[in-house]
Ligand code: AMP
């Protein structure tokens with residue numbers, strides 16, 4: 445029903461300041477293309493972007509984007525009702541600004557409206573969803589309710605010289621998720637491992653706040669703080685064993701979950717982060733109940749926290765590589781589920797951490813994936829830093845793939861989905877086939 449509308453509009457004339465800057469030299473041209481307006485509002489970031497899609501399989505061009513983040517440091521974290529109000533206050537203005545800058549109006553609308561449908565905070569999601577429904581009705585263009593995590597995965601592929609090839613692994617490390625996903629196609633996602641409690645970003649935020657790191661994007665602040673510690677001191681900290689409190693700080697920070705013996709890998713391998721928070725809170729209660737850490741201890745805690753959380757990620761991934769790899773010399777019971785995997789994508793806000801990238805590249809035992817003696821190298825894809833945290837470009841990218849490859853659009857009656865497993869992308873209600 446909508447495709448004719450899209451095709452009718454696809455050969456169109458656009459003249460906008462941003463298109464002139466980023467598009468053709470003349471700033472005015474006739475091209476076979478269509479515009480997509482995308483909105484992301486799953487948590488505390490209000491984001492709007494306009495993308496231009498030229499040709500079915502081209503990587504879209506970002507015409508413009510804008511983002512505002514709820515200030516939540518003084519509230520000790522994100523309060524869902526604050527986030528709901530924030531989106532209602534901010535999103536409309538952002539859409540207006542981006543539309544003015546890109547030449548979008550009632551007489552020159554985009555051809556597609558995409559917004560995040562879930563997972564996320566229901567209040568935040570509904571603000572973006574309601575606005576998108578209104579725009580879709582007013583402009584008489586299709587609406588696509590996008591899975592937020594599909595957006596994160598595709599954002600990581602956007603600036604890559606070489607695109608990952610299916611099947612590939614995507615490791616999502618964000619404020620709300622920690623999961624390893626195997627993608628066999630755009631709609632075929634198998635969640636291989638998930639967290640059994642909180643997400644890695646949430647853990648970093650809560651622990652770093654306890655240590656005394658301040659700011660709205662705590663993980664980034666923690667990384668910057670650790671980067672100010674001289675290398676020689678960092679090396680000293682790394683060498684201190686915190687598996688028990690028998691060290692000069694009397695501090696224990698262990699890798700969560702028991703390391704299985706090679707012949708007894710459990711059927712479900714998971715991540716777990718809440719013990720990090722209990723360790724740090726317990727230590728503060730015992731030794732610093734009414735005082736702050738002195739600088740030396742704060743440096744140690746920050747350094748050890750970042751390192752041990754990342755060690756846990758690597759530890760679990762290595763177990764998963766053994767279990768699902770093809771190298772039976774390393775683990776006799778491997779099931780070869782990762783056969784054919786040659787690409788590994790890191791995504792989500794925590795993916796911007798350089799230390800994590802370095803550790804993944806150096807410490808993952810990729811030889812477990814391949815038959816003994818087989819010459820294969822796992823290619824790592826790390827997104828641009830700006831594409832790691834929530835943004836609307838990724839929602840537009842995912843919406844375009846759903847539209848082009850899966851030929852689906854959303855019903856105007858769709859509701860936000862607070863928890864939306866990735867393997868249920870197309871099985872939820874509200875999709876229409878084109
Ligand atoms: P997202 O949920 O994908 O928007 O990502 C937000 C999460 O990423 C928050 O928990 C941040 O603290 C975390 N984060 C952002 N930048 C970094 C960084 N450089 N290092 C570690 N965590 C980060």
Ligand code: ZN
Pocket residue numbers: 592596618619792793833834
């Ligand atoms: Zn996110």
